[in-house]
Amino acid sequence: xxxxxxxxxxxxxxxxxxxxxxxxxxxxxxxxxxxxxxxxxxxxxxxxxxxxxxxxxxxxxxxxxxxxxxxxxxxxxxxxxxxxxxxxxxxxxxxxxxxxxxxxxxxxxxxxxxxxxxxxxxxxxxxxx
Numbered sequence: 001x002x003x004x005x006x007x008x009x010x011x012x013x014x015x016x017x018x019x020x021x022x023x024x025x026x027x028x029x030x031x032x033x034x035x036x037x038x039x040x041x042x043x044x045x046x047x048x049x050x051x052x053x054x055x056x057x058x059x060x061x062x063x064x065x066x067x068x069x070x071x072x073x074x075x076x077x078x079x080x081x082x083x084x085x086x087x088x089x090x091x092x093x094x095x096x097x098x099x100x101x102x103x104x105x106x107x108x109x110x111x112x113x114x115x116x117x118x119x120x121x122x123x124x125x126x127x128x129x
Contacts, residue, residue: 004025005037005065005092005095005096008088009105014058018127036095037063067095071095072094082114102124103122
């Protein structure tokens with residue numbers, strides 16, 4: 001299995017100890033996959049309060065990826081290609097494309113559209129399937 005980029009929905013499931021997500025992550029990590037989190041997803045997922053404690057604990061098993069100009073430009077092209085208004089989802093997909101990783105999301109339809117935009121294939125997985 002390739003490395004996995006977790007979007008905000010997947011992070012919510014991670015923090016909630018969702019057994020479906022944990023099963024996917026367990027298999028992925030046993031196969032050597034690295035769990036990647038674009039920093040934009042931290043903005044969407046964290047509150048800056050004590051409620052974040054569980055997610056902070058879970059984030060220790062991940063590697064954060066900072067948005068750079070190249071990923072931002074790729075994300076912008078993808079967003080424009082689907083006439084979208086969200087910035088985080090295109091960043092998630094562009095990050096996965098750069099890393100050669102799959103995306104783990106609770107919003108597979110939108111992310112699949114973005115994955116096919118700009119002519120680059122990115123696998124999109126829904127842990128609830």
